[in-house]
Amino acid sequence: MREIDGQKLDALAGRLIGDIGACVTGALVVLGDRLELYKAMADGEPVTAGELAAKTGYKERYLREWLSAQAAADYMQYDEATDSFSLTPEQATAFSQEDSPAFFAGAFEVVQSMWLDEPKIADAFRTGRGVGWHEHSNCLFRGTERFFRPGYNANIVSGWIPALDGVRERLEAGASVADVGCGHGASTILMAKAYPKSRFTGFDYHAPSIARARESAEEEGVADRVKFEQASAKDFPARGYDLVAMFDCLHDMGDPVGAGRHVKEALGKDGVWMIVEPFANDKLSDNLNPIGRIYYGASTMVCTPASLSQEVGLGLGAQAGELRLRKVALDAGFSRFRKATETPVNMVFEARP
Structure with missing residues (x-):
């Protein structure tokens, strides 16, 4: 046996205790979100x-344990003198305000899907087959939309589109836009609300997501300028778009180069391909940090299996980095590719034929 350093083992055990606590608390966050307990507080x-x-209207004994666990996690405050619990403004923002850039409850739904679908991924490890997006639990689809939407609200209109050369002006004047891999349509609807003179079509191969996106467009009052159609990234109709956008989905595709070739065919004169991807450095060693930990984990359980379930199965993964994404765009026939802007969690690229 190799010699064990007791201090290092104690330090690891301490981190593991913290991680187990985070996992347990994650289930309680999903529960509190589902029961709207955070909103009630x-x-x-x-x-x-x-x-x-x-x-x-819930039972006091159950609530007592849930509240105590939340206080132990420092997700809410406990006052011993009054035996009461409360949320600070920051905690309320993170757990109850759906449109806040700091809203996290949706992210815990994504994590829930990873636990539920772990047996499918374990089987994929043995067989080498992929696990398609549509094969996951429903909480993944809902959680993904709720997790990404606050960031999109904070960045798409204010920062990402203005970073693309001339695109904001074209959208303001009236442009044709395809949002490929739109999911529940959060990004599509957001752009439609910001640019009423433009027309938007969201595409996704997942029929239940398209159905939900159509409902959302009606609820948000933009159904007059937004359409949602079921189609994949390699067969959506080529209609001479001014902008084709892909938000956090290119790395999930089995054949991202083929998807890029189709985008090139679908663009009109001076059209732009906007690619939004998870933030990643090009070297693995530079991604060994808290953000990389989340993205590599999600890539193992969701993104890479999705790619491997499709034709080609390139398996870019959620930490592809700029160099690999640049190669995808150039191999697809685009001659110009640049990073337009970035945030701590996303990179935004502009590709032109």
Whole structure:
């Protein structure tokens, strides 16, 4: 046996205890979100377990344990003198305000899907086959939309589109836009609300997501200028678009080069391909950080299996980095490719024929 360093083992055990606590608390976040407990406490007023039971109709004994766990996780405050619990403004923002850039409840739904679908991924490890997006639990689809939407609200109109040469002006004047891999349509609807003179079509191969996107367009009052159609990235109709956008989905595709070739054919004169991808450095060693930890984990459980389930199965993964994405665009026939802007969690690229 190799010699064990007791101090290093103790340090690792300490980190593992913290990680187990995070995993357990994640399930309680999903529970509190589902039961709208955070929203019931969003005003910041201290409540006892009994008062929250009266307010929500749930059973006090269950609420007492949930509240105690939240306080132990430092996700809410506990006042021993009054035996009451409360959310700070920051905690309320993170757990109850869906459009806040710091909203995290949706992310925990994505994590929930990873636990539920782990047996499918384990089988894929043995067989080498992929696991398609449509084969995952429904909480992945809902959680992904809720996780990405706050970031899109904060960045697409204010920063990402203005970073593309001349694109904002074309959208303001009236342009034709395809949002490929649109999911539930959060990005498509956001752009449609910001640029009423333009027309938008969201495409996704996943029929239930397209159905939900259509409902959202009606709810948001933009159905007059937004359409959603079921189609893949390699067969959506080529209609001479001014802009083709792909938000956080190119790395999930089995044949991203083939998808890029189709985008090139679908663009009109002076059209632009906008590619938004998870932030990643080109070297693995530069991604060994908290963001990389999340993205590599999601890539193992969702992104890479999705790519490997499709033709070609390139398996870019969620940490592809700029150099590999540049190669995809150039291999697809684009002659110009640049990083337009970035955030701590995303990179935005502009590709032109």
